[in-house]
Amino acid sequence: MEFLESVISLIITLGILVTVHEYGHFWVARRCGVKVLRFSVGFGKPIFSWHDKLGTEYVVAAIPLGGYVRMLDEREGHVPSELKVQAFSSKPVSQRIAIAFAGPLANFIFAVLAYWLMFVLGFSAIQPKVGAVIDGSPAYEAQVPVGSIITQIDDEPVHGWRDLVMGLVNYIGDTDTVSLTAQVDGVSKQFDVELDKWVAGEKEPDLLRSFGLEPFKPRIEPVLDTIIEGGAADQSGMLSGDIVRVADGVEIDDWYQFVEIVQNSAGQQLIVEVERSQSPGLVALKVVPEGVESQGRLVGKIGVGVEPYKYPEELIVQVSYSPLDSVGAAASQTWSDIAMTFGAVKKMVVGLVSLDNLSGPITIARVANQSISTGLEEFLRFLALLSVSLGVLNLLPIPMLDGGHILFYLVEAVRRKPLSEKSQLMALKLGMSFVFMLMAVAFYNDIMRL
Structure with missing residues (x-):
């Protein structure tokens, strides 16, 4: 039953995000006068399809692990002379870049909307009260006291332990100083926590424990x-x-x-x-x-x-914003997620973040199922973060991804002519090999986590 729920959760989650991503390409292509032949959510054999009055075929396919928008293109076959003006290949470089960039941009916009809805609806959070500080840890050396409540990390608000952990992600592998603000006996104090190549290369590190903090835990009867x-x-x-x-x-x-x-x-x-x-x-x-x-x-x-048990009422806070204030909060959170994801990719390339932390569809399915089961707030948060990840990964300058296409078009703009088909084909093969290798690593990590 849990397996079936996870599969359904994966289909719902990827279905939403893939549709958003491909709709970005589709919408901008239409505005640029490009004829869209097919809008597909999923790969493989179509489950069902239909056509609109402009001749675009909309498809829901059997394998829900991606999607695509197929446009009229002279590179993929003969285009009648009367339709050449609607071919993607006939459009100026600026429009082709806009169409390629529109998919990731749609993911970022969707993340803002998801966070906006989450902030407007509001959610409960358990204040990050320190229950213990681990001897010899960075937090111990900075003299962060037991019983203090963390309120900020680097001037970013901390509502709960999740916010603190997400802030710490930015410091993986770094030699740097983390600025914490905490309430200590009702007084706000700042603590500068020094890190030295923090958890560099570690497999699935426990960031909070490595930092030196253990959450306060209420006494729970062992029933x-x-x-x-x-x-x-x-x-x-x-x-x-x-x-x-x-x-x-x-x-x-x-x-x-x-x-x-x-x-x-x-x-x-x-x-x-x-x-x-x-x-x-x-x-x-x-x-x-x-x-x-x-x-x-x-x-x-x-x-x-x-x-089931409850935390003390004084540690539970309700977080919500007005519709207008939620716009700024959602945009700020999305920007933080984008920066964090780009930073994680960079650190993975240089070896500061282990490839063991890559996740594939099995992990996504399990987390999606957990977030849906937990409630709307968790699901919206998960959708937003995954949408940002999808947008960032597609912007990487790897042939086969949107970022690779954008790189080709920028080279074309500089050279005033496109790369040769042979060069593009070779780059595409290398890009596909690299992407499939990462997918294999992600699948392997998923299986090892079972």
Whole structure:
């Protein structure tokens, strides 16, 4: 069932973003007088199609991993003399660049709209209150105090832990200073955190922990709720409603205490004693946590969840803006995402960010499913960030992508004549090889994360 939900979520997510991207090409092509032959969402065999009064065929195809807009073009076949004026190849360089750039631009505009809607509707966030500072970490050296609430990173507002983590992404691999503003006992203070080639080249680094901060966690009663069928907890005989009292000889007073013991015991047998309704005394159970690789280390998991809990009301803030203020907030967030994505690509090229962090459709499907399940705010945020990523990646100067076409047209503008077909074909083959190699790495990473 989860697999089916993930597939549906992938189709919905990519369907929206691909349609937006291709519509950008389509809309500008039409405004430039180019005849559009086909607008396809997806590749492969058409599931259904229709034509408009101008003769454009609209297609929804079977493989939802992309799309394309096919235009009348003399390079792809014979064009009747009376239609040559409508051919893409007959248009000036400036218009061809505009058509190529329109797809990524549509993705950026869509991200602004998604963020605008998110800010107008509003959302809840848990204030980033520091629960612990890890000894010897950058935050520890900067003397960031336990109990402080982070409010800004480099003058950018921080509403919750997500905002702080996204701000830290910009510093991966850097030797630099991060400026944090925090509320300490009601007083705003600034802390300059020094980084030295921070998490450079690490596989799926835990940015918050590497920075040295652990979120404040409210005390949670260790009452079991969800038991995953077939998991280690289920096989040991644990039941929903059990209260964990002892694990590995240690008295358990808090859920996170139990989680830490389980995570540190991958592949090792634990004796867990639980308090069970209508059972005299404690019930002793033997469980062996399954070892799962997470953020570069092996952690134990037993397939169990805790009863729902709530954070203190004073830590929960409601974030919303007026429709007018949301425009500025959405544009600023989109610009930050664009800069972050370009920066990550650059660092990946020079080796500061590991290729292990590349994600493909399997990861996108899982995250899409989680975001849809969580709520509209999460889905809008995910759509916006993925839309920006799609726009940025398509602007890379790689033949086969929009950026590669733009590069060809700029060279043509400088030379006052296009590159030879042989040169373009060779560059296209190299570009396709590079893109397919990245796709293979992304698929491999997806599979290794399963």
